[in-house]
Amino acid sequence: MLDSTESIYKGIKNAGINFIVSVPCVNLKKLLEKINNDSEITHVPVTREEEGLGICAGAYLAGKKIAILMQNSGLGNSINALTSLYELYSFPLIMIISHRGTKGEPIIGQVPMGKATPNLFEGLGIDYKRIEKIEKAEKAVSESWKKSESLKKPIALLFDINYW
Amino acid sequence: MERYDAIKEIAKNLTDELVIANIGFPSRELYEIKDRAENFYMLGSMGLASSIGLGLGLSQDKKVIVLDGDGSILMNLGSLVTIFNQNPSNFILIALDNSAYGSTGNQETYCKNTDLLKIAKSIGFKKAFNFKDIDFKEILSEDIEEPIFIHFKINPGNADVGIIDLTPDKIKNRFKEIVNK
Numbered sequence: 001m002l003d004s005t006e007s008i009y010k011g012i013k014n015a016g017i018n019f020i021v022s023v024p025c026v027n028l029k030k031l032l033e034k035i036n037n038d039s040e041i042t043h044v045p046v047t048r049e050e051e052g053l054g055i056c057a058g059a060y061l062a063g064k065k066i067a068i069l070m071q072n073s074g075l076g077n078s079i080n081a082l083t084s085l086y087e088l089y090s091f092p093l094i095m096i097i098s099h100r101g102t103k104g105e106p107i108i109g110q111v112p113m114g115k116a117t118p119n120l121f122e123g124l125g126i127d128y129k130r131i132e133k134i135e136k137a138e139k140a141v142s143e144s145w146k147k148s149e150s151l152k153k154p155i156a157l158l159f160d161i162n163y164w
Numbered sequence: 165m166e167r168y169d170a171i172k173e174i175a176k177n178l179t180d181e182l183v184i185a186n187i188g189f190p191s192r193e194l195y196e197i198k199d200r201a202e203n204f205y206m207l208g209s210m211g212l213a214s215s216i217g218l219g220l221g222l223s224q225d226k227k228v229i230v231l232d233g234d235g236s237i238l239m240n241l242g243s244l245v246t247i248f249n250q251n252p253s254n255f256i257l258i259a260l261d262n263s264a265y266g267s268t269g270n271q272e273t274y275c276k277n278t279d280l281l282k283i284a285k286s287i288g289f290k291k292a293f294n295f296k297d298i299d300f301k302e303i304l305s306e307d308i309e310e311p312i313f314i315h316f317k318i319n320p321g322n323a324d325v326g327i328i329d330l331t332p333d334k335i336k337n338r339f340k341e342i343v344n345k
């Protein structure tokens with residue numbers, strides 16, 4: 001039986017991601033633990049997503065393969081960095097996002113940003129993929145870094161509330 | 165002293181250190197004073213200079229100097245907490261504090277009444293200094309064991325310098341090349 005956390009983690013390893021910043025989500029709890037225990041990955045918990053994107057950019061300049069783990073609610077905190085840092089300098093980045101506020105969300109406060117999230121990525125011109133099935137996860141994450149590097153811009157993977 | 169002379173004072177001591185320069189006049193003034201491949205000029209993303217510097221510091225061994233401003237530090241105050249907790253051993257943050265948003269017309273910041281040095285010390289920085297109390301050259305020549313916060317109090321004012329005529333790709337590529345050499 002495939003495990004939701006394990007599938008993403010395997011993808012991260014396959015992609016060669018070795019520098020991750022994070023702002024937690026309950027759905028990312030187990031994944032964050034695994035990354036914390038992985039000596040090949042530098043994990044930097046941050047106070048705010050935008051800060052994390054700055055840290056990732058610095059790590060990329062030193063040759064790291066970078067990713068952010070976050071909840072989609074933090075996308076609002078990330079917009080300026082995604083445009084005036086990542087788009088401007090053509091930095092790659094993998095965004096592994098717990099997408100809350102979609103169908104089945106029990107917390108009403110998550111709904112507005114949940115709805116806005118895909119539209120925001122479209123407005124930003126950033127490729128995003130919605131992932132609801134565990135079978136799709138490992139491949140999508142594994143391929144993401146090369147794709148992001150060749151596009152010279154971030155790629156977002158939105159893991160739906162029903163994914164976990 | 166205004167920012168231009170403060171950056172001159174800092175730049176004259178630089179050897180192979182990597183420098184992250186804050187958006188606006190700090191980058192433009194550094195570009196005029198001492199352009200080098202080791203300078204990363206920020207053309208956007210106000211507030212993130214110290215974060216970019218932290219990621220860089222944690223990912224390689226060369227010394228990293230961040231030329232930040234008080235307005236930008238206030239915009240990303242959590243960064244100081246992360247830097248202290250991550251404890252990079254090659255990291256110097258210089259807060260060029262003119263208590264003003266210098267690049268947008270010198271509107272006053274709250275640093276007029278709030279002391280960034282006290283904030284850094286209260287976060288836990290053990291090496292938190294006033295620029296006027298230290299020998300910067302000596303600090304650069306020594307091993308850095310924990311992150312250093314340097315408060316450089318200056319007067320508002322921008323030098324008459326041009327804009328940076330390098331493309332973002334050029335800034336990135338030459339910086340990346342020298343970092344990974």
